[in-house]
Amino acid sequence: QVQLQESGPGLVKPSQTLSLTCTVSGGSISSGGYYWSWIRQHPGKGLEWIGYIYYSGSTYYNPSLKSRVTISVDTSKNQFSLKLSSVTAADTAVYYCASDGDYGDAFDIWGQGTMVTVSS
Amino acid sequence: SYVLTQPPSVSVAPGQTARITCGGNNIGSKSVHWYQQKPGQAPVLVVYDDSDRPSGIPERFSGSNSGNTATLTISRVEAGDEADYYCQVWDSSSDHRHVVFGGGTKLTVL
Numbered sequence: 284q285v286q287l288q289e290s291g292p293g294l295v296k297p298s299q300t301l302s303l304t305c306t307v308s309g310g311s312i313s314s315g316g317y318y319w320s321w322i323r324q325h326p327g328k329g330l331e332w333i334g335y336i337y338y339s340g341s342t343y344y345n346p347s348l349k350s351r352v353t354i355s356v357d358t359s360k361n362q363f364s365l366k367l368s369s370v371t372a373a374d375t376a377v378y379y380c381a382s383d384g385d386y387g388d389a390f391d392i393w394g395q396g397t398m399v400t401v402s403s
Numbered sequence: 404s405y406v407l408t409q410p411p412s413v414s415v416a417p418g419q420t421a422r423i424t425c426g427g428n429n430i431g432s433k434s435v436h437w438y439q440q441k442p443g444q445a446p447v448l449v450v451y452d453d454s455d456r457p458s459g460i461p462e463r464f465s466g467s468n469s470g471n472t473a474t475l476t477i478s479r480v481e482a483g484d485e486a487d488y489y490c491q492v493w494d495s496s497s498d499h500r501h502v503v504f505g506g507g508t509k510l511t512v513l
Contacts, residue, residue: 320502330438330446330489332502343499346404379445388493389436389451396445 285310287380287394295374295401301367305380305394312361314338318383319363320390321354323376331376336363370401405494407505414511421477423508425490428471433492435473437466440487440507449488450475477510485512 291303305319312319320335334344336354344352353366367374377398381390408426415421425435435453438446448457450466453473463478477484490505 318500322502329487329507330440330491330504332504335502343501345501386448386451386455386457387434387436389448389457390438390446390491391448391451391457393445393447 285382285384285392287382287392289378289380289394289397291397291399293398293400295370295399296403297371297401298369301365301370301374301399301401303365303378303380303397303399304362305364307361307363307382312338312356312363313358316383318388319354319356320381321365322379322381322390324379324396325373325376333365333367333378372401375399375401405492405503407490407492407503409488409490409505409508411506412509412511414513415477415480416513417480417482419480421480421484421510423475423477423488423490423510425473425475425505426471427473427492427503430471430473430492431469433468433494435466435468436491437464437475438489438491439484440489441485446489480510480512482512485510 286308288306295301317338318335321333336342351368356363377396379396380394382392384392437450439449440446449464453468454466465476487507489507
């Protein structure tokens, strides 16, 4: 059973780069057919998709964040990562990593989420 | 860009049936997934591909999708069903697939 776990700083200063890592356990990140994704949720708000890296290595980002987002994979560590540059208070949110698994392309695998606050 | 519209809130008495809608242009041509999120927890998939249930999800949860509206139906609502519910589709444009979430619906059990 694949499990995901986010890690990274809980506090980031404005204008800096937010960096988070998602560790995959119980399976290989190189396995075919998975969309390794990042999703965030502003306090009290809905879910916002940030982007994904496909098992083939191709990436696609939410157009509203595209200029600031990079998602990459480290197969040696079975991890994928999120970098969001030039952060502001508007990037304060709970960040989830997620993936499709056993149910088509639905996100049935989620990390527990990590709260990131942007503040000086 | 593709937009999914959900009512902000739905209220229902215990034992009754809750219906949560998700509107989108010709959404019937897409596969719709539904998630339940309780406070402080990650979302949980409750319905996928319009009407299928993942293992462990009660039969009380069902879904349908036609035309411009997808619907999540929760029968015999229990207090434990009180949560936020989100619909989600994959939209394809410019040779890429991207994710779209609805704004979410808060289900209140009276």
